[in-house]
Each structure stands twice: as C-alpha cells, then as structure tokens.
Amino acid sequence: MTAATPMRPEGTAADWTVPQDWKRYTPAEHALWDRLFARQAAMLPGRVAPAFLAGLDVLRLSKPGIPDFDELSDRLMKATGWQVVAVPGLVPDDVFYEHLANRRFVAGNFIRTPDQIDYLEEPDVFHDVFGHVPLLADPVFADYMQAYGEGGRRAGGMDAIDKLARLYWYTVEFGLIRDGDGLKLYGAGIVSSFGESRFALEDDSPNRLGFDLRRVMRTRYRIDDYQQTYFVIDSFDDLLRQTQETDFAPLYAALETQADLDPETILPTDRVITRGSQTHARRHSA
Ligand code: PHE
Ligand code: FE
Known part of the structure; x- marks a missing residue:
C-alpha cells in the first residue's frame, strides 16, 4: 500500500525499487515465513476464494522459504503478465499506481520479527506476497489491479485519491466474495492475518454488506483493528465490469457534496448480508 509522501530512501531506483537480494535472508527469516505460511495454509481451505488457492498452486508458493521474486515473476509472467518487484517499504501513491498500471506489484522485501507474528504496521513480504500475489495469477483479478493503477493516475489529477483508496x-485488502449461499475471503489483509481470517467470516461482530461502488467510496476505514464492515462482491468479473464501465470522474464530483460514512454505519439502502453486533469494536474502544 501507500503512504503520504515519504522520502525516497538512499539506494532505491527512481521508481523506488531495490534488488530483493534474496541471499541476504537468514535461516531464521525463512523459517518465520514457513511458520506463517503453514498457519495460513491450514486455515484457508474452505474459507478462501478458490482462485486464491489456485494461485498458490500455479506459483508454487508452498515451496519452503521466502520466495525469490525473480522466480515468482517468471511464473506470474506466464500466467497473467504480472511481475513482483521489491521495495524497502511504503511508496508514494503515484509510484504505486504507476507500477500497478504496468502490471508490476511492489512487495516489501523485509519480513516481520517473531514478536510481530500476529500484528504489524507496515506490510512485509509475507503480507505482500502471500496476501496479494496469488490472485494476480487470476486473469480477471489481474486486469482489475491494472485498471486500478490506471484509475489511480486519473484520481491523482482530480484530488480523489482518498475515495479511490477506499x-x-x-x-x-479486505474484500469478501459470494460463493453460492456462503461467503469466502479474498482480501490480502484478511488472508494474511491469522486472527482476521476467522473474524471476517465467522464472528458476529462485523457488518457484511453487498458491494456498492459509490457507497464504498464514501466509507471511511480503520487501520488499527479488524474491520467493522466488509463488502461482498458477487464475482471478480462483476467487480471488474462495474469499475471499468464506470467513469469515476462524475462519481468523484458527486461525492464531494456527500458526507463520508463511519465504518460501522448501515444505510437503509444497503444490501445487508449480516448486521453486526459490533461487540469487538466496542470492547476495543472502551
Ligand atoms: N473506471 C475508473 C476511472 O474512471 C478506473 C478504475 C477501474 C478504477 C478499475 C479502479 C478499478 O477512473
Ligand atoms: Fe496490502
């Protein structure tokens, strides 16, 4: 993801990338990846969108150790024409969008420390690669991510980055997808989190609402705890079609005159799948 306007660290290229320098990882770092991987791999079958599991498989992500981005990019390039490039941390919005628009996913090259196994503030290689990269092997999701990058370039010129970021x-990051009568996970922030992958699907605390583009763009989000509301798409095809066919410029303009919504708000017009108790959020703000 992105941050306001950090300074470009020394040793990074103009596009903020660095060599991954795979040989630098210690045995303990590879072991930490394996531990995180095993924990999520055990949790996800039956919970995650089938396209995610298919991506893990074609990209051979179950191979032990932190993935080598060159090797990963070779496989991904064959599947959908995407690459994974290393960055030392968060990059500015415009840099992020430019990479996405060119089918390059920027991934942090560092791994969390063992005491951050359940929680960390900056996306590391486990979140970025395990969470995001499997779905980039899905042709429709891959196109969505590129379209998003192109949309980001436009939004920058319209002062609408905050709406597009939502x-x-x-x-x-936090999407759910309908699967027959049930729901499945696909957002990278959920699938890379041990706690949230259960919470998002099974806890009675959060709202689960049908995806509505304009509604989502009005909705603030929290970065410090599990989400209070998840939005449910019907399919990746539907997500791509809706976002591609809509010119966001008039939408951004219209939203200027509408108030933002709090994360837990439910509107009379919402398609409510689950009305959450919000007990988790209340407990944590008390
Ligand atoms: N249709 C969007 C626009 O007009 C571009 C976009 C596509 C944004 C897909 C996000 C995802 O800006
Ligand atoms: Fe992310």
Whole structure:
C-alpha cells in the first residue's frame, strides 16, 4: 500500500525499487515465513476464494522459504503478465499506481520479527506476497489491479485519491466474495492475518454488506483493528465490469457534496448480508 509522501530512501531506483537480494535472508527469516505460511495454509481451505488457492498452486508458493521474486515473476509472467518487484517499504501513491498500471506489484522485501507474528504496521513480504500475489495469477483479478493503477493516475489529477483508496481497501485488502449461499475471503489483509481470517467470516461482530461502488467510496476505514464492515462482491468479473464501465470522474464530483460514512454505519439502502453486533469494536474502544 501507500503512504503520504515519504522520502525516497538512499539506494532505491527512481521508481523506488531495490534488488530483493534474496541471499541476504537468514535461516531464521525463512523459517518465520514457513511458520506463517503453514498457519495460513491450514486455515484457508474452505474459507478462501478458490482462485486464491489456485494461485498458490500455479506459483508454487508452498515451496519452503521466502520466495525469490525473480522466480515468482517468471511464473506470474506466464500466467497473467504480472511481475513482483521489491521495495524497502511504503511508496508514494503515484509510484504505486504507476507500477500497478504496468502490471508490476511492489512487495516489501523485509519480513516481520517473531514478536510481530500476529500484528504489524507496515506490510512485509509475507503480507505482500502471500496476501496479494496469488490472485494476480487470476486473469480477471489481474486486469482489475491494472485498471486500478490506471484509475489511480486519473484520481491523482482530480484530488480523489482518498475515495479511490477506499475502493482498494474494501476490495483488494479486505474484500469478501459470494460463493453460492456462503461467503469466502479474498482480501490480502484478511488472508494474511491469522486472527482476521476467522473474524471476517465467522464472528458476529462485523457488518457484511453487498458491494456498492459509490457507497464504498464514501466509507471511511480503520487501520488499527479488524474491520467493522466488509463488502461482498458477487464475482471478480462483476467487480471488474462495474469499475471499468464506470467513469469515476462524475462519481468523484458527486461525492464531494456527500458526507463520508463511519465504518460501522448501515444505510437503509444497503444490501445487508449480516448486521453486526459490533461487540469487538466496542470492547476495543472502551
Ligand atoms: N473506471 C475508473 C476511472 O474512471 C478506473 C478504475 C477501474 C478504477 C478499475 C479502479 C478499478 O477512473
Ligand atoms: Fe496490502
């Protein structure tokens, strides 16, 4: 993801990338990846969108150790024409969008420390690669991510980055997808989190609402705890079609005159799948 306007660290290229320098990882770092991987791999079958599991498989992500980005990019390039490039941390919005628009996913090259196994503030290689990369092997999701990058370039010129960022948050990071009568996970922030992968699907605390583009763009989000509302898409095809066919410029303009919504708000017009008790959020703000 992105941050306001950090300074470009020394040793990074103009596009903020660095060599991954795979040989630098210690045995303990590879072991930490394996531990995180095993924990999520045990949790996800039956909970995650089938396209995610298919991606883990074609990209051979179950191979032990932190993935080598060159090797990963070779496989991903064959599947959908995407690459994974290393960055030392968060990058500015415009840099992030430019990479996405060119089918390059920027991934942090560092791994969390053992005491951050359940929680960390900056996305590391486990979140970025395990969470995001499997779905980039899905042709439709891959196109959505590129379209999002192109949309980001436009939004920058319209002072609408915050609205577009909400779309990313509630789909790419924390999205749920309908699967027959049930729901499945696909957002990277959920699938890379041990706690939230159960919470998002099974806890009675959060709201689960049908995805609505304009509604999502009005909705603030929290970055410090599990989400209070998840938005549910019907399919990746539907997400791509809706976002591609809509010119966001008039939408951004219209939203200027509408108030933002709090994360837990439910509107009379919402398609409510689950009305959450919000007990988790209340307990944590008390
Ligand atoms: N249709 C969007 C626009 O007009 C571009 C976009 C596509 C944004 C897909 C996000 C996802 O800006
Ligand atoms: Fe992310």
